[in-house]
Amino acid sequence: QAQLVESGGGVVQPGRSLRLSCAASGFIFSRYGIHWVRQAPGKGLEWVAVIWYDGSSKYYADSVKGRFTISRDNSKNTLYLQMNSLRVEDTAVYFCAGSGSSGWYVPFDYWGQGTLVTVSS
Amino acid sequence: EIVMTQSPGTLSVSPGERATLSCRASQSVSSNLAWYQQKPGQAPRLVIYGASTRATGIPARFSGSGSGTEFTLTISSLQSEDFAVYYCQQYNNWPPMYTFGQGTKLEIK
Numbered sequence A: 001q002a003q004l005v006e007s008g009g010g011v012v013q014p015g016r017s018l019r020l021s022c023a024a025s026g027f028i029f030s031r032y033g034i035h036w037v038r039q040a041p042g043k044g045l046e047w048v049a050v051i052w053y054d055g056s057s058k059y060y061a062d063s064v065k066g067r068f069t070i071s072r073d074n075s076k077n078t079l080y081l082q083m084n085s086l087r088v089e090d091t092a093v094y095f096c097a098g099s100g101s102s103g104w105y106v107p108f109d110y111w112g113q114g115t116l117v118t119v120s121s
Numbered sequence B: 001e002i003v004m005t006q007s008p009g010t011l012s013v014s015p016g017e018r019a020t021l022s023c024r025a026s027q028s029v030s031s032n033l034a035w036y037q038q039k040p041g042q043a044p045r046l047v048i049y050g051a052s053t054r055a056t057g058i059p060a061r062f063s064g065s066g067s068g069t070e071f072t073l074t075i076s077s078l079q080s081e082d083f084a085v086y087y088c089q090q091y092n093n094w095p096p097m098y099t100f101g102q103g104t105k106l107e108i109k
Helices: none
Strands: A003-007 A010-012 A018-025 A034-039 A045-051 A058-060 A068-073 A078-083 A092-098 A115-119 B004-007 B010-013 B019-025 B033-038 B045-049 B062-067 B070-075 B085-090 B104-108
Touching (some): A018 A092, A045 A078, A058 A068, B004 B085, B019 B085, B045 B062
Parallel strands (some): B010 B104
Antiparallel strands (some): A034 A092, B019 B070
16 A cells, blocks of 8 residues: 655754655555645644656645755655755644545545654754 | 635534534635545545545545535544544645645534
8 A cells, every 4th residue: 555754854943954755655656746745733734845747847835935846756766845945934744645546636645644844943 | 826714613513423514615626625634643634535535445424515616524423533623625726736724623522
């Protein structure tokens, strides 16, 4: 069955950078788009970014556009999120999430367990 | 941007009773609407997609309805494991932007 495992979270100062990873297994990673979703402490879910199955298209939430970059390495079955110019309001648990269906208009069938990013001085 | 609004914010229901959760979109999302369940410390879990199709492994007491801008998640005969926060999400935008509602906390009365 599909499994996603995030890593790379931690405590970072405002203005600094961090890179998250999401290792996928149990499905053909290279066939499907995949997302990052975040959740600030005690708050709701916020979609962050999506990348097409082959990496050819990427889209971002306005709140992270120009600061975050989503990428993937299909040879390693791994998704990444490069986060630059971090702000206190980026503090959240970051989930990767994927779908068992191809295309843009699909729900998120499976999720990782999340990795916590804390931006604080 | 499509805004998703859920109501109520908190719903108190007794086990064995029915719960009805609402979600409204600021513009039509057709049937591209999903519901997720999230328990404390856990990742969200897909419950309903396509507005009315149960995800794999979801019990028949969960049902979804609606299209366009008005959607409902109904849980008949609540079980203890159903008490959680529920989020609706639209996946109908172009360019892609998968907005979530703010969530409804379903708590034991």
